Amino acid sequence: MIRFENVNKTYPDGTEAVNELGIEVEEGTTTVLVGPSGCGKTTTMKLINRLEEPSGGAIYYDDTDVTDLDATELRRKIGYVIQDVGLFEHMTVGENVATVPDLEGWDRERIDDRVEELLDLVGLPAEEYRDSYPSELSGGQQQRVGVARALAADPDVMLMDEPFGALDPLTREELQDEFLDIQSEIETTIVFVTHDINEALKMGNRIAVMNEGECVQYDSPTALLNNPATKFVEDFIGPDRTLKQLRVLRVEEIMESEVPDEHRTVVDAFEGGEDAVMADGGELIPVTPGDSAQVALSRCIQADVEALPVVESADVIGVVTETAIRHRQAEEAS
Numbered sequence: 001m002i003r004f005e006n007v008n009k010t011y012p013d014g015t016e017a018v019n020e021l022g023i024e025v026e027e028g029t030t031t032v033l034v035g036p037s038g039c040g041k042t043t044t045m046k047l048i049n050r051l052e053e054p055s056g057g058a059i060y061y062d063d064t065d066v067t068d069l070d071a072t073e074l075r076r077k078i079g080y081v082i083q084d085v086g087l088f089e090h091m092t093v094g095e096n097v098a099t100v101p102d103l104e105g106w107d108r109e110r111i112d113d114r115v116e117e118l119l120d121l122v123g124l125p126a127e128e129y130r131d132s133y134p135s136e137l138s139g140g141q142q143q144r145v146g147v148a149r150a151l152a153a154d155p156d157v158m159l160m161d162e163p164f165g166a167l168d169p170l171t172r173e174e175l176q177d178e179f180l181d182i183q184s185e186i187e188t189t190i191v192f193v194t195h196d197i198n199e200a201l202k203m204g205n206r207i208a209v210m211n212e213g214e215c216v217q218y219d220s221p222t223a224l225l226n227n228p229a230t231k232f233v234e235d236f237i238g239p240d241r242t243l244k245q246l247r248v249l250r251v252e253e254i255m256e257s258e259v260p261d262e263h264r265t266v267v268d269a270f271e272g273g274e275d276a277v278m279a280d281g282g283e284l285i286p287v288t289p290g291d292s293a294q295v296a297l298s299r300c301i302q303a304d305v306e307a308l309p310v311v312e313s314a315d316v317i318g319v320v321t322e323t324a325i326r327h328r329q330a331e332e333a334s
């Protein structure tokens, strides 16, 4: 979908921001650019929608060199969300979200429907928020409007530059989770910039670790954790690799769809009532296929059970066991 071939970017003052970058962003996936401040992430992002032009090499969008495309048109096809969301303060939430559809000349009814659909999608019900002004919203809510605005014209690609960077840790986690849900619905191709390795591991299908303008490793979160290519990557990932592995491992990768007899009790307990309380008083909270192994493990410990029901649309579709989690953990550590 987007391919960087030997891309260099030197700013007029001589700063070499990007050096021989060669990565490919696959359609429908989230690629995260991660690295310390000043390593060239934002520059790389801006090269995609031509807010900057490369000094060497080329960037292809669906096999067309982006410098052969009309910059304005390209930017309308690509959603852009930045940290300081940049909402238009004098416009209502609804008008902000409608910006690109307006420019594209959609008819009123289609725009209204789209605004309503998107505000609902990002958790801001249209009837309540459509006519509010940005200054009446919290930081987290403004960021949600920013996401809705970027999605408005149904872009093929979304560029997100530290989109949740200015939020407090709790709101940030909440928006990350919501965005993962949204992404599983819309399946847009996303390029996401962050300096936070935990955010990268959580959000990315593939992660490009950058240092001083170079991409030092481009891999899946699991591969990155298991085989850091250099000392720099290892240090950047930091300690607690085992814990981080548990966070990137999804329940769906380790669950059993056939419930073994010895774990029937937890499924029966769950099906017996939503707030199932186990014999010793621990509360049994099921997991979903998209939950992390870390969440599953902590819920097993909390309820003092060996297994948890895996639930999708209120149906039990299998179980995940503490043994399976620990087994996978041991395998990956070896």
Ligand code: ADP
Pocket (backbone or CB within 6 Å): 011, 012, 013, 015, 016, 017, 035, 036, 037, 038, 039, 040, 041, 042, 043, 044
């Ligand atoms: P990151 O997003 O990883 O923090 P940037 O892409 O913003 O990194 O910056 C990479 C390098 O390029 C830094 O050294 C930064 O100071 C420099 N830089 C960024 N924008 C400009 C510019 N417009 N002119 C000159 N240097 C710049």
